[in-house]
Amino acid sequence: MTEHTCTYTGDREEALVAYLYSEMAAAERAAFEPHLAACASCRAELIELGGVQTRLAQWSPPEPRRALTAPLASDVAAGRRWQALHDLPLWAKTAAAVLVAAAAVSVANLEVRYDADGLAVRSGWMAPPVAAPRASSAVPAADANAAAATLADTGAAARPATVAAAETAAIDAAVAARVSALRDELRQELSVRPAAADPAAIPAAASLERNQAALAEAVRQVRAQLEETDSRQQRELALRVAELRRDVDAQRQGDLVRIERALNVIQNQSVMGARQQQVMIDSLSRQVVNSLAVRTGQER
Amino acid sequence: MTWTDEELVARSIRGDTDSFNELILRWERPIYALAYRTIGREEDARDVCQETFLRAFRALPGFRGQAKFSSWLYRIALNLCRDWMRRERRTPTVQPPEDVDLIELAAASEPSESIEELVARQDLSRSVERLMAKLPEEQRTAIVLKEYHGLTFQEIADLVGCPLSTVKTRLYQGLSVLRRGLAGEADEAEERRAAALHAVRGPRVEKI
16 A cells, blocks of 8 residues: 655645646646655555546446336425325336326226236226117117217216316317207107107118217217317327327337326316317327337337 | 526426426436435435425425526435435445346446456446445545536535535545555455465475
8 A cells, every 4th residue: 555655735635636626726736736746655646546536437326217206297286296106117107197197187997907918008988878768669779878878978078177177168068068959859869759669669770770870960060069179189189199109119218207297298188078088098008008018028 | 499407497487397397307317316326225316316306396486596406406405315314324225236137237238348347347336335335424425426426626515515625625535435445345356366266276286
């Protein structure tokens, strides 16, 4: 070990450190450099300290296994944190984020499954059972229920979300009114037929076609209603999905954090027809699952 | 378009969450690295990192730009680290080397590096980590801020709240302890190698 016998008159330790890090005032340097030229001990110690710096440079913290921070959303500002998400592995975190978004936009049921085949995320309607119109006994019960259910689920599941409640309520009211009117028309259409004593009576072919045509028209009208009021939100959401698509295609883990943040934006996009939301969430889920499947395949 | 920290702060104060998320993206790695090197545990460093940004977000309206945003953030992180260490009442621990995770090993290696080189590199890194963990907290903090975050002496002094010359003294003492420790480990390693060689070769046979 090197011995340090030195005759420097100033504070030797501070001078060495200041010189080591090149943070010496000009005057001090002018005093120290001549000493350095003459003092083997100081030179040797500087070299050794430099060696320590080289060793220090080799020490990096381990790569964090999970995202470092959860996205900042309005619920964070309100003081709550996404505590439950922190302890999940990444894929479950993403699935949970999708679930949170789906719940917030009132899309019925995202089903998340994980098994040996990996992650599967599906959205499915659980349309509330619809009472068949009383007078419809002439129409096969299955058709009437299915048709009515189709009609019901475009409007019934569109509940107002938290943001822009007034706007949402207005649109929902308009949609609900439209759906209600269509249901009335449907009921009227069905009640025109002679009520048969036998519920299994087969209706006239013409009536059935007319019925189905009326239903198709009704669904089309509801959809048009939703589209015309939601085009702006759709464009915004399409933009978000495009951004997400870019993120999903990227390789770094940090991108999944950005996905959460963008999904959080979807959460706040409340003024949206329920079916449009379903379509968007479906598409997004598929993209996320595909990205995760790709990444999992690479990591294995 | 890259905003400065100060611009992002201004926008965040006005309610733009995206801007604050951008600040998080920018600074979460350095804050995590600072926390990890100070307290030595990955999960707790993550928690400190998270909590740092949470507090920063809440305290943002009171941040008037009197210091750099990063300095302000570092101070929050260091205070949290200090609180953590006081609470846990322990010196930083070193992650025990678990069974080698081939995936992580492969991820950490340079393209042209052999496995032997990589393992050797990790050994060296672990010995530095061990020695740093043994340093007194203020020496370790000074070294971490200087070596890994490039703060000036004055910035460290302001951050930690001590005189300028004290910063230099702590750096010198900390580096010197590390120097002696590393030299000692090198000697020990050399002795172990020599002993292993001797065990393999056996005692030298005298030629008659």
